[in-house]
Structure formats: structure tokens, C-alpha cells
Amino acid sequence: xxxxxxxxxxxxxxxxxxxxxxxxxxxxxxxxxxxxxxxxxxxxxxxxxxxxxxxxxxxxxxxxxxxxxxxxxxxxxxxxxxxxxxxxxxxxxxxxxxxxxxxxxxxxxxxxxxxxxxxxxxxxxxxxxxxxxxxxxxxxxxxxxxxxxxxxxxxxxxxxxxxxxxxxxxxxxxxxxxxxxxxxxxxxxxxxxxxxxxxxxxxxxxxxxxxxxxxxxxxxxxxxxxxxxxxxxxxxxxxxxxxxxxxxxxxxxxxxxxxxxxxxxxxxxxxxxxxxxxxxxxxxxxxxxxxxxxxxxxxxxxxxxxxxxxxx
Amino acid sequence: xxxxxxxxxxxxxxxxxxxxxxxxxxxxxxxxxxxxxxxxxxxxxxxxxxxxxxxxxxxxxxxxxxxxxxxxxxxxxxxxxxxxxxxxxxxxxxxxxxxxxxxxxxxxxxxxxxxxxxxxxxxxxxxxxxxxxxxxxxxxxxxxxxxxxxxxxxxxxxxxxxxxxxxxxxxxxxxxxxxxxxxxxxxxxxxxxxxxxxxxxxxxxxxxxxxxxxxxxxxxxxxxxxxxxxxxxxxxxxxxxxxxxxxxxxxxxxxxxxxxxxxxxxxxxxxxxxxxxxxxxxxxxxxxxxxxxxxxxxxxxxxxxxxxxxxxxxxxxxxxxxxxxxxxxxxxxxxxxxxxxxxxxxxxxxxxxxxxxxxxxxxxxxxxxxxxxxxxxxxxxxxxxxxxxxxxxxxxxxxxxxxxxxxxxxxxxxxxxxxxxxxxxxxxxxxxxx
Numbered sequence: 136x137x138x139x140x141x142x143x144x145x146x147x148x149x150x151x152x153x154x155x156x157x158x159x160x161x162x163x164x165x166x167x168x169x170x171x172x173x174x175x176x177x178x179x180x181x182x183x184x185x186x187x188x189x190x191x192x193x194x195x196x197x198x199x200x201x202x203x204x205x206x207x208x209x210x211x212x213x214x215x216x217x218x219x220x221x222x223x224x225x226x227x228x229x230x231x232x233x234x235x236x237x238x239x240x241x242x243x244x245x246x247x248x249x250x251x252x253x254x255x256x257x258x259x260x261x262x263x264x265x266x267x268x269x270x271x272x273x274x275x276x277x278x279x280x281x282x283x284x285x286x287x288x289x290x291x292x293x294x295x296x297x298x299x300x301x302x303x304x305x306x307x308x309x310x311x312x313x314x315x316x317x318x319x320x321x322x323x324x325x326x327x328x329x330x331x332x333x334x335x336x337x338x339x340x341x342x343x344x345x346x347x348x349x350x351x352x353x354x355x356x357x358x359x360x361x362x363x364x365x366x367x368x369x370x371x372x373x374x375x376x377x378x379x380x381x382x383x384x385x386x387x388x389x390x391x392x393x394x395x396x397x398x399x400x401x402x403x404x405x406x407x408x409x410x411x412x413x414x415x416x417x418x419x420x421x422x423x424x425x426x427x428x429x430x431x432x433x434x435x436x437x438x439x440x441x442x443x444x445x446x447x
Numbered sequence: 448x449x450x451x452x453x454x455x456x457x458x459x460x461x462x463x464x465x466x467x468x469x470x471x472x473x474x475x476x477x478x479x480x481x482x483x484x485x486x487x488x489x490x491x492x493x494x495x496x497x498x499x500x501x502x503x504x505x506x507x508x509x510x511x512x513x514x515x516x517x518x519x520x521x522x523x524x525x526x527x528x529x530x531x532x533x534x535x536x537x538x539x540x541x542x543x544x545x546x547x548x549x550x551x552x553x554x555x556x557x558x559x560x561x562x563x564x565x566x567x568x569x570x571x572x573x574x575x576x577x578x579x580x581x582x583x584x585x586x587x588x589x590x591x592x593x594x595x596x597x598x599x600x601x602x603x604x605x606x607x608x609x610x611x612x613x614x615x616x617x618x619x620x621x622x623x624x625x626x627x628x629x630x631x632x633x634x635x636x637x638x639x640x641x642x643x644x645x646x647x648x649x650x651x652x653x654x655x656x657x658x659x660x661x662x663x664x665x666x667x668x669x670x671x672x673x674x675x676x677x678x679x680x681x682x683x684x685x686x687x688x689x690x691x692x693x694x695x696x697x698x699x700x701x702x703x704x705x706x707x708x709x710x711x712x713x714x715x716x717x718x719x720x721x722x723x724x725x726x727x728x729x730x731x732x733x734x735x736x737x738x739x740x741x742x743x744x745x746x747x748x749x750x751x752x753x754x755x756x757x758x759x760x761x762x763x764x765x766x767x768x769x770x771x772x773x774x775x776x777x778x779x780x781x782x783x784x785x786x787x788x789x790x791x792x793x794x795x796x797x798x799x800x801x802x803x804x805x806x807x808x809x810x811x812x813x814x815x816x817x818x819x820x821x822x823x824x825x826x827x828x829x830x831x832x833x834x835x836x837x838x839x840x841x842x843x844x845x846x847x848x849x850x851x852x853x854x855x856x857x858x859x860x861x862x863x864x865x866x867x868x869x870x871x872x873x874x875x876x877x878x879x880x881x
Contacts, residue, residue, distance in 0.1 A: 186664040188860065205667070213664045219657025224461065235453050236665040280661065 139164040139288060139319045140185065145194035147180055154180040156343040157194070162288075162321060162336070167314055169334035169351075170323040171435060176340040178323045179216065182290055186213050198288070209238045212286035216293045216323075218277050220265045226276055227261040230283065237284040244283070251279045255305070270297055278306055282313060289313065290321045295329055307333065327435045339439050346442050351435070358433045358441065361406040364391045366399040366427030367419055375400050378422035385409060399426045451670050451677075458649060458678025463685065472686045476694035484701060498542035503532040505549035508585070512577045513545070533561060545574065551582060625802045628826025631751055632797055635758050635821055636790050642683035642759070643766040643786070647779060649675045650770030650859070668856030672771070676763050676852070743831065750828045750837075757844040758821025762786065764848055768855030771862055793822030805830035815840045817847040 140162040147155040155177045162168045170178050183189050185196055187203055196203045198210065221229055227248065234244035252258045255275055265273055274297050282289060289310070295303040311333070314320055322330045331351075338348035347354065369375045382388045382404055391401030406415060412430070419425050433441075462468055497520065502513055504525045513521040522541070524532040529546050536544045543562030551557035558578055560566060584594060650672065653659040662671060769782040796819060800809040805827050814824040814832070820840045824832070 183660075186660075188660065188663055208664055211664070213661070215660035215664075217657050217660055219659075219661070221461070221652070221658060222656050223465075232453065232457055233661065233665065236450060236662075277661075 137164045138162060139199060140321075141197040142181065142185070143195050143197070145181065145184060145191045145196065147177075147184065147189065147192050153343045155184075155191070158340065158343075158345045159194075160338045160345065160348060162319060164319055165314065165317060166335040167310075167320045167322065167333050169327075169330050169337040169435075170321055170340065171325070171327045171330075171337055171439065172340035173325050175342075176325075177343045178325075178340055179292060181340070182213070182215075182292055182321070182323055185290065186211060209284065210287045211290060212281040212284065212288070213290045214277055214281040214292060214294065216296075218274060218297065220273060220276060220280070222266040223264055225261070226263050226265060226268070229265065230276065230280055233280045234283045237286075239284050247283050247285075248279070251283060254309075255279065271299060271302055274298060275302065275306075278309070282309075282318075286318065288319050288321065290323070292323045293326075294322055294324065296326075327439060331435045337435060339435075339442060341439075341443055341446075346446055347438070354435075354438060355432055358438045359430070360433070361408065361410075361412075362431040363404050363406070363412065363415060364393050364401065364427060364429045364431055365404060365415070365419060365425065366391070366393070366395055366397075366401050367423045367425055368397065368399045369423040374422060378419070381418065381422075393427070393429075395427065397426060399424075401427070403431065450666055451674050454666065454671060454674025455678040455681070458675050459681050461652075462645065462649070462679055462682035468682070468686070472689050473693065476690050476697055479690075479694055480697040480701060483698065499539070500542050501532050501536040501544040502547075503527075503529050503544060504547045505529075506547055506551055509547055509578065509581060512581050536561070547578070551578065624829035625798070625826060627747070627829055628797060628801065628822075629794075631755065631825045632794055632822035635755055635825070636794065638683065638687070638755075638759055639762045639786075639790065642679060643763045645683065646676055646679045646763040647766040647770035648776060649679055650767045650855075651773065651776060654774055654862075663860065668771075668859040669853060672764070672767050672852045672856045672859065676760060676767055680759065680763065743829065747828055751825060753841060754821040754825050754844070757841065757848065761817060761821070761844060761848045761851065762790075764851035764855060768851055768858060771855045771859035773862075789818035790822070793819035797823050797826040801826045801830075811836065815843060817844045820844055 138161045140160075142158060142160045144157045144159050145155055146153070146157055158177065158181060160168075160170070160181075170181065172178055180189070184191050185198075185203075187205070187208060198207050201207075224232075230248045231241065231244045234248065235241060239247070249258075252261065255278075257272070257275055260268065260272065260276070265276070268276070281291075291310070294310070295306070298306060310320055322334065324330055334351055336349065337351055337354065339346050367375075367378065369378065378400075379388060379402065382402065386407070386409060387405040389403045389405075391403040393401060395401070404415060406412075412428075416425065416428060419428075497518055499520045499522055500513075502510070502521045502523045502525065504510060504523070507525065510523055510525070513523075515521055522535075524535060527535070532544055532546070535541070543560055543566065546559045546561065548557045558574070560571075560574070587594060587597065653662050653671075765786055769779055769786075772782070773779050793813070796809060796813045800807060800813070801823060804810060810823065810827060813819045814827050815836060817840075821844065824837070824840050828837075
């Protein structure tokens with residue numbers, strides 16, 4: 136797969152503060168890329184560099200194989216974390232103005248704006264001023280403004296903050312559709328669980344360093360530890376204690392936390408490479424009725440915490 | 448449409464549609480005309496106020512000196528004596544009483560004014576002059592000098608000024624020239640102060656609306672700044688034209704309807720009435736008109752437009768740069784001084800150095816330095832400025848305008864990263880290096 140965006144050993148300091156330290160990322164064309172990390176990790180600085188708002192101290196950024204140039208801003212749609220529009224301007228005029236700044240002709244801008252307004256069912260907002268809209272409503276306008284010029288690369292900083300769940304889903308669906316139509320998407324967020332299911336690729340950034348990147352599935356595979364959540368129905372406490380003891384002798388066992396309807400005992404068993412799921416199942420069978428047997432797939436959050444603590 | 452035109456258009460529309468702008472545009476001429484009419488009305492009331500002054504002249508020589516005028520009536524009560532005169536003046540509520548001693552030429556307190564209020568300087572001077580003249584004349588006659596002979600012996604010299612190419616000018620011309628330059632300078636200063644602030648606010652707009660990142664990832668800050676300056680200027684010109692137009696029409700209509708003469712508003716002070724006297728002297732008016740005709744009119748008009756627009760652009764670009772450096776309007780105070788100072792300096796240099804010596808070192812230098820040149824050079828142009836100085840000064844003006852916009856856009860870009868921090872001058876210098 137071609138990579139649409141490549142950041143190559145990008146560094147940026149502000150005075151004594153290092154915002155980015157030799158960060159490299161590669162965003163494949165047509166993918167959804169998650170730029171993840173806690174607050175203050177350097178995500179926004181990297182995005183600003185991609186948007187040519189600031190320049191990197193060292194390193195370079197390629198878009199479609201070319202070093203960044205002024206005209207590339209038309210290929211990017213950027214929704215910053217700091218949301219805002221001209222408050223006293225009418226919605227319609229504002230959308231047309233911002234689209235024209237991105238290089239659309241007035242007629243084109245009008246056509247596409249109408250299309251989006253219909254799609255999001257916000258047609259009757261056209262003549263309202265932004266200050267008359269609610270925050271969530273203004274966010275929808277912001278979304279339209281971001282995607283209207285059909286950029287190759289869409290960048291959303293904290294995309295779902297400020298949306299209620301219904302609108303968040305609506306926007307999520309629109310973004311997925313844009314991806315299906317060929318756009319490449321970068322999500323930047325510190326709420327990793329909010330984008331986990333959407334991303335094909337991720338990069339984890341912590342304290343100005345990239346600590347991990349790659350395809351989500353292969354990262355997860357690398358971090359899966361042959362761990363299973365199990366639920367067993369046993370006759371009494373003694374039987375359970377016996378089972379727990381046997382398991383603890385071989386593996387790392389912690390109490391399991393998952394929802395069940397019965398009164399089964401729950402455990403989380405980390406086997407590592409000491410055993411196989413089948414062997415575990417056989418062992419459990421001897422102690423009672425197995426009701427649950429589920430592999431634990433590490434969440435990006437878990438992976439992040441694990442990596443950060445390893446790197447310390 | 449180019450990006451710059453788009454920005455200019457949006458800025459213009461945003462300014463013009465603004466409610467307070469609309470209100471000010473149509474209210475200001477009303478207020479102004481109202482004020483002028485009110486003042487002229489009050490002045491008329493004032494001048495209709497006739498006063499009567501009692502005259503007690505013990506010497507009996509001065510009655511002819513105090514003749515009645517439209518505003519003042521003199522009541523000669525010399526035969527009744529000072530005390531009786533005072534009584535009459537008090538009872539009748541007259542303005543006052545003038546008492547002249549029997550021998551005013553030698554007495555210690557020759558002339559005294561009694562009254563409820565302290566009379567104005569003009570009044571006192573007038574009384575003194577009349578009595579002095581009478582006594583001087585009498586003294587001259589007593590010393591055997593014929594007054595007519597003295598009058599014919601008086602001489603007055605008018606220095607003719609002529610340059611080597613044979614053009615003549617007069618003292619008057621210097622004042623006409625300085626007046627022209629001064630008026631242009633003040634107009635420019637007013638325009639800068641009113642509309643420069645508007646540019647600054649419009650630059651801050653993106654920050655207060657939090658749209659700055661969207662905008663700056665779409666256009667170059669330089670384009671944004673330039674667009675804002677030009678758009679706001681156009682809005683300013685629109686407003687100014689409406690003011691002049693509406694104000695003019697209103698003034699004409701109201702004066703014809705109510706028959707109030709607004710020029711009487713200026714005739715209130717004695718100095719102004721002197722000016723009016725000059726203006727009423729037909730020879731003086733012709734001389735002034737001749738001087739105006741002798742001015743290099745084409746050069747003046749062209750120079751006026753170049754320096755007015757150039758000067759305004761330079762200053763508004765400084766305002767824009769300040770707007771770029773701050774987050775909100777309250778932080779702008781500390782940066783105001785460097786704007787006002789060169790403006791004031793320009794006016795002062797213009798009025799003192801240029802009128803004193805239009806081609807002296809001070810005048811020349813300040814007419815080339817960009818910040819003061821719009822005002823000082825405008826005042827120098829009527830005195831014929833060498834072409835190379837004009838060229839140099841205009842080039843510097845345009846160059847510093849472009850540089851300031853560039854500088855401002857640089858600050859603007861860096862300023863994004865400094866949300867919420869109040870910048871200092873030190874920060875500004877540091878940002879330049881980014």
C-alpha cells in the first residue's frame with residue numbers, strides 16, 4: 136500500500152521544551168490512522184507541522200511523496216481541537232467563504248454545501264448566525280467545513296469531543312464513508328478507547344517520543360499474552376479454592392471481571408507460552424462446568440500503559 | 448477569485464454589516480450637525496445679549512471715545528458723579544461702570560472699572576487702547592506735532608519674497624502652505640486613530656472566535672493581514688464618505704430650514720472675530736486665493752493621496768502586528784505608545800521645524816523617516832521638495848509597510864502557539880527568530 140503521508144524524524148522544540156523528538160510516522164493511503172497519546176505528548180504539534188502552521192526544527196514531512204508545500208493545504212482537511220467559527224457570520228456564507236479559501240469555486244462550494252446540509256439535515260441553519268447555534272450544532276458545521284473541499288487527507292483532533300452519542304455516531308459513519316470513498320483519515324486523541332475500533336494503524340506518542348506504531352491487529356497480536364477470562368460453576372468454595380490453587384501453580388491468575396447472569400466463579404488466567412487454550416480448558420473441566428472461555432485481546436489503552444511502564 | 452480578494456471582501460462585509468458600525472455611520476453626522484447647530488444657536492443668543500455701561504468721566508475729554516455699538520451702549524452720567532453713577536448702575540443691573548479720573552495722564556488710578564463680574568481680556572484691552580490713544584494724541588498735540596503730519600510720515604514695509612527663477616511669493620504663502628500641510632496631517636492622524644483600532648480588532652477576531660487554526664491552515668498569514676488591512680480601509684473610506692456626504696447635506700438643509708448660520712459658531716472668540724475681519728477684507732482673500740493658485744496643486748493632490756494612503760497603511764499594519772501579538776483587546780494597551788508617539792512627533796516637527804525652515808536638516812530627515820514622513824512630507828511638499836527626496840521617502844514608506852505586514856504575519860503564526868500568554872517586547876524579538 137502507498138503511504139500518503141510520511142513524517143521523517145521530525146523534531147520541534149519551543150525554548151527549553153521539546154515537543155517532538157525524532158518522531159517518524161507513516162500513514163498508508165486509504166487508512167484510518169490513530170495518533171494516540173496523553174495530553175501534552177506532542178500530537179497537536181505534529182498535526183500543526185503537517186498543516187504547515189509551524190515548521191519542524193529538523194526532519195521533513197512528505198505528502199504524496201513530495202515535501203510539504205503551500206499548495207498542499209488544499210489537500211488537507213483539518214478539524215482542530217480548538218473548535219471555532221466566525222460567530223457573527225451567517226452559517227451559509229461562512230461555509231462558502233472557508234471552502235473558497237480552500238480553492239473551491241463559488242458555484243462548486245454552493246453545490247457541495249447544499250449536499251452536506253441535506254445529508255446532515257441542517258438545511259434550515261443556512262441563514263442563522265453561528266452564535267445562535269448550540270455547541271454541538273456548531274460542531275456539525277465545523278465538520279462540513281473540514282470535509283467540503285474533498286481533501287485527500289482528513290485530520291481530526293479529538294474528533295468526538297463535544298458531540299452527543301447520536302451525533303458522534305453520525306459523524307463516525309460519515310468519516311467511515313469518506314474513507315471508503317478514498318480519503319485517508321488521521322485521528323488524534325488522548326481518549327484511546329474512543330477511536331480504537333475505527334483505526335487500522337496507530338502510533339503511540341508519549342512525552343515527545345513515539346513509543347510504538349504499526350497496524351492495530353499486529354500490535355495487538357504482539358501484545359496478546361495467551362490470556363483468557365474464564366467462568367466455572369463449582370460445587371462449593373473448597374472446590375473453587377482447589378481449582379484456583381492448581382491454576383496458580385502454573386500460571387498468573389487474577390480475579391476476572393466480566394458480566395454473567397449465573398453465579399459462576401471468574402478468573403483471568405495469563406498463560407504466556409506455558410500452555411495452550413485446550414489444555415487450560417481440560418484442566419477447568421475437571422473442576423466444574425465451564426460457562427465462559429474468552430481470549431482477552433489487549434486494548435490500546437492497556438498496550439499504551441504497558442509500553443510506557445516498560446520504557447521507564 | 449483570488450484568496451486576497453476573498454479575504455478583503457469578507458472583511459469589508461463583516462465590518463460594514465456590524466451593528467455598531469452601522470449605527471455610528473448614520474448617527475455621527477447627526478450628532479456632529481446637531482452640535483454645530485446647537486453651538487451656533489447658543490452663540491447667537493449670546494451675542495444678542497446687549498450690555499449697557501455707565502460712563503463717569505471727570506476729565507470730560509473721553510465721551511467721544513466711547514461711542515455706542517450694536518452690543519454696547521454707553522450711558523454718560525459724568526455730571527452726576529461717581530457715587531450716584533454706581534447707584535444707577537447697580538439699580539438698573541447694568542454691566543458695569545467706567546470711571547475716568549479728572550487728570551488721567553498723571554493720576555495713579557486713572558481709569559477704574561466697577562462691575563459684578565471680571566470683564567474679559569478683550570474688553571479690558573479695548574478700553575485701555577481707546578483711552579491710551581486719546582491721551583497720546585493729546586500729548587502729541589501739546590508737544591506741537593500735527594497729527595496729520597504724523598499719519599503721513601508713517602511707513603509700512605512688506606517684504607517681497609522671490610526665488611531665483613523669478614516666482615514671487617509672500618509671507619502669506621508660508622501660512623497657506625503650512626495650513627494645508629497641517630490640515631492634511633491632522634486628517635491623517637484622525638483617520639489612523641479611528642480606523643487603525645478597527646484593523647487591530649479585526650486581527651484579534653480570529654483568536655477570540657477560535658477560528659485561527661482553521662484559517663491559518665487555509666491561507667498565509669501575510670494574505671490574511673493584507674486582506675484585513677485593505678478590507679477595513681475600504682470600510683473606513685465608505686464610512687468617512689457617508690459622514691462627509693450626510694453631514695454636508697444635513698448642514699445645508701438645516702441651515703436653510705432654520706436659517707442658522709453655522710459660521711457664527713466660530714465667531715465666538717475675539718481671535719476668531721479677528722480672523723473674520725481678515726476674511727472680510729477683500730484684498731486679503733484675493734491674496735490667499737492667489738497663493739493657493741500658486742501652490743503646486745497637481746503635486747499636492749498626488750502627494751496627498753500617496754502619503755495619506757501610504758501613511759495610513761503603515762500605521763494600520765503596525766496596529767495589525769499588535770493585534771497579532773495579543774489574545775484580546777485589553778492586552779493592547781502597552782503597545783499603544785509607540786503608535787501615538789511618532790504621530791505626535793510628526794505633527795510637532797511639521798508645525799515647528801517645517802514652517803521655520805522647510806529644507807532644514809530636521810525637516811528633511813523627518814520627511815524621509817517612514818513613521819513621520821506622511822505628515823512632515825505632506826507639509827513640505829508645498830515648499831517644493833527635490834524629487835530624489837520624494838522618491839526615497841515614498842520607497843521607504845512602501846517598503847516599511849510591506850515589512851511590517853510581513854513581520855506581523857510572522858508574529859501571528861507564532862502567536863498561535865502562545866494561547867493565553869501575554870506577550871512582552873522580549874517575546875516579540877524572540878518570535879522573530881523562529
